[in-house]
Amino acid sequence: AQRVTQPEKLLSVFKGAPVELKCNYSYSGSPELFWYVQYSRQRLQLLLRHISRESIKGFTADLNKGETSFHLKKPFAQEEDSAMYYCALQGSTLGRLYFGRGTQLTVWP
Amino acid sequence: NAGVTQTPKFRVLKTGQSMTLLCAQDMNHEYMYWYRQDPGMGLRLIHYSVGEGTTAKGEVPDGYNVSRLKKQNFLLGLESAAPSQTSVYFCASSYGTTLTWQFFGPGTRLTVL
Numbered sequence A: 001a002q003r004v005t006q007p008e009k010l011l012s013v014f015k016g017a018p019v020e021l022k023c024n025y026s027y028s029g030s031p032e033l034f035w036y037v038q039y040s041r042q043r044l045q046l047l048l049r050h051i052s053r054e055s056i057k058g059f060t061a062d063l064n065k066g067e068t069s070f071h072l073k074k075p076f077a078q079e080e081d082s083a084m085y086y087c088a089l090q091g092s093t094l095g096r097l098y099f100g101r102g103t104q105l106t107v108w109p
Numbered sequence B: 001n002a003g004v005t006q007t008p009k010f011r012v013l014k015t016g017q018s019m020t021l022l023c024a025q026d027m028n029h030e031y032m033y034w035y036r037q038d039p040g041m042g043l044r045l046i047h048y049s050v051g052e053g054t055t056a057k058g059e060v061p062d063g064y065n066v067s068r069l070k071k072q073n074f075l076l077g078l079e080s081a082a083p084s085q086t087s088v089y090f091c092a093s094s095y096g097t098t099l100t101w102q103f104f105g106p107g108t109r110l111t112v113l
Helices: none
Strands: A003-005 A010-014 A019-021 A024-026 A032-038 A045-049 A060-064 A069-074 A083-090 A097-099 A103-108 B004-007 B010-013 B019-025 B031-038 B042-049 B064-067 B073-078 B087-094 B108-112
Touching (some): A003 A097, A010 A019, A019 A103, A024 A069, A032 A069, A069 A083, A097 B042, B004 B087, B019 B087, B031 B073, B042 B064, B042 B073
Parallel strands (some): A010 A103, B010 B108
Antiparallel strands (some): A003 A024, A019 A069, A032 A045, A060 A069, B004 B019, B019 B073, B031 B042, B064 B073, B087 B108
8 A cells, every 4th residue: 555644744843943844654666755845725836756866946855765765954944935735656557656644844933 | 738628617416417518638648637615624626537438446546427529628527416426527637647746727716506
């Protein structure tokens, strides 16, 4: 079975502080993982794909197969990072993504 | 390109009424999806389609029907709306097997009284 767990519903940090949004997955095969971001009342946007190993808006995420994790990190949070973040897994059913329940990040000034 | 668009943006229904939500994409994507988003539940897949004329059930298909008569359109129908179907509905599309990330529409906010 495929499953994505985001253990924190809510996460608050101050501007300039480091932030880490946790994502753990359950999948026996080789996973493809994504982070999506949703700003207030907007559509979901793709933030990162693990296969591209890129940094977008200062965010990075590393796939750790041993710990089955794909945590999202940013060294210095900004107020504009406040949003809902979803971790998603592409599992065995091609084209189908399994989403976590999301973490609402608030960055205080 | 408009990307993924959804019609309508908002709708209020009474219990028992029916309606159809329209999703359109202009990216020539093979795959299309309907999700519902509820507080604390994240995104749950209702139905999806891997090509014109095909549909498949997702995680929460009961009470919904879909059709994909044209590649660019994916319709979500509620035959007899219930208050439990009050939600924000998102449509998404993707190229499919090789480029799997999904592009989302702006959402439809549906309230069933």
